Amino acid sequence: MAPVQLLNWRHASHFGPPAPCVLCGTTTPLRSHAKEPVHKVCAELWNSRHPGETRFVSDPPKGGQTSDHA
Template identity: 85%
Template sequence: MAPVQLLNWRHGWHFGPPAPCVLCGITTPLRSDAKEPVHKVCAELWIAAHPGEMRFVSNAPKGGATTDHG
């Protein structure tokens, strides 16, 4: 399995009404860029298990580069 890539999902559009995660089924307010309800950690683990696929992406950091992931 590839190393886990931490996603930057700090923008407000990554939140919505609670809905079942598309990967684990447990309720989450988080949304992917495609508006899929998904936990950030579920998306990060999916990315590690599916290298090269672009289902979940990280957003550019606000105000410059940072190593802090939200």
């Protein structure tokens, strides 16, 4: 299995009214870029099990920022 890559879903567009997660069925306010109700953890696990797929993606970095936190 591929390593789990954490998603950056900080933008307000990733939130909506509670709805069942498309992957586990438990209620979540989170939304994917395609507006699917999905927990971030469920999406991250799905990505790790489906390498090369682009169903769930991170927000682009703001203003040229990188993901380096050092």
